[in-house]
Amino acid sequence: MADFFRLDGKIALITGAASGIGEATAHTFSEAGAEVLVVDIDGPKAEAVARSLPMSQAFRCDITSEKEVESLFAGIPRLDMVVNCAGIGLVGSIEETGLADFQRLFRVNVDGSFLVTRAAIPLLKKVRGSVLNIGSVAGLVGVKRRFAYCATKGAITAMTRQLAVEYPKELRVNCIAPGTVDSPFVEGYLEKYHSHEKERVRAELNERQPLGRLGQPEEIAKLALYICSPAADFMNGSIVAIDGGWTAA
Ligand SMILES: NC(=O)c1ccc[n+]([C@@H]2O[C@H](COP(=O)([O-])OP(=O)(O)OC[C@H]3O[C@@H](n4cnc5c(N)ncnc54)[C@H](O)[C@@H]3O)[C@@H](O)[C@H]2O)c1
Structure with missing residues (x-):
């Protein structure tokens, strides 16, 4: 039974893996046997995480830069899964939100996932790999004074569903929507x-x-492991809330 949740021989690229949910996911995937590519804009922190894991490498990459994402993938010959976890937040109603901040949030949370996923797809198609987006409850329900953040996470929800429809047999694309x-x-x-x-x-x-x-980052990481493991082979295009009941109300 436990073998369903093993990732032995698999290579997982995780963005935002130097901190929080991404870091916990890197540890969990590594414990399950995966080789983890720790990708983050914070190079020293990414190095520290990679050093703590067997078979792991760190890559400093700003996912908003097309050039940096291209050169990152130029050095990756094989890949089984991508976890798009890098993201930033912003507090404010629409009236409190400046255009520059709105665009900054879209650059990291949306453009970044777009660039990384687009670069990964040729590799993932070869192995019927998996994309896991870390969205948010903010992509499912309105959250007060999170106008820009809700907009970016709504885009992540929509991108997940679109990709699942585009490549239903070549790869799996799912999204976790954590609460706080x-x-x-x-x-x-x-x-x-x-x-x-x-x-x-x-x-x-x-x-x-x-x-x-x-929630604890490790609780999100365990769900990420299930979704990326062979146990979830029938799961595609799913948006899975894990939020202590927030969106049940
Ligand atoms: N913590 C929460 O309450 C919560 C809830 C729902 C969803 N999320 C989502 O989970 C994801 C991870 O959040 P977290 O709580 O672990 O945050 P975190 O701040 O602990 O980690 C985010 C990581 O992303 C990296 N990063 C930021 N911009 C980057 C860029 N341009 N290129 C590469 N890396 C970049 C940061 O350096 C950092 O290491 C985010 O997408 C966030 O929106 C978080």
Whole structure:
């Protein structure tokens, strides 16, 4: 039974793998036997993660740069799965959102996934590989003062479904939509927007999810392992919420 969840002999490229959900996914995939390509704009952190994993390599790459993504893939002869996890957030209603910030969010969260996925597809088609996008509940429901973030994650949901329809037999494309997860992403948000009232806002974030707590990166990573493993061979075009019940309401 456990063999269904093994990734022995597989090569997994994970963007944003130097931190949070991507880092936890790198560890989980490595424990399952995969060779992990740790891709991140933060080179030293990517190196540190890769050093902690057997059979792993680090690549510093800004996924918003077509040139950098092309040269990254020029050195990758074989690939079984891509996890598009790199992403950034922004707080603000539409009236509080400047065009430059809106475009910055799209560049990282949408253009980045587009460029990496497009570059990976020829390799993935050869092995009936897998693309896993890390979306968000913000791509499924409206979240107050997350106008730009919701827009980018809605695009990720739509891109997942479109690709699943385009390549139904050549590869699998799925999306995880996490609720709020206890990662440096959330810590950064608390520091930037609520440095004097962190504990109060942290309590609000916990309450937003009916289960009453944040998710842990490792919990998202375990779902990522299932979706990328042979056990999920029939899963294609799925958007899977993992959010302590948030979107059930
Ligand atoms: N933490 C949450 O509450 C939460 C909830 C839902 C969805 N998500 C999504 O999960 C993903 C990972 O979030 P996290 O919480 O682990 O965040 P994180 O900030 O801990 O990690 C994100 C990583 O992406 C990297 N990155 C940013 N821009 C990049 C670029 N241009 N090129 C390459 N790498 C880049 C960062 O250096 C960082 O290592 C994001 O897409 C985020 O939107 C997070």
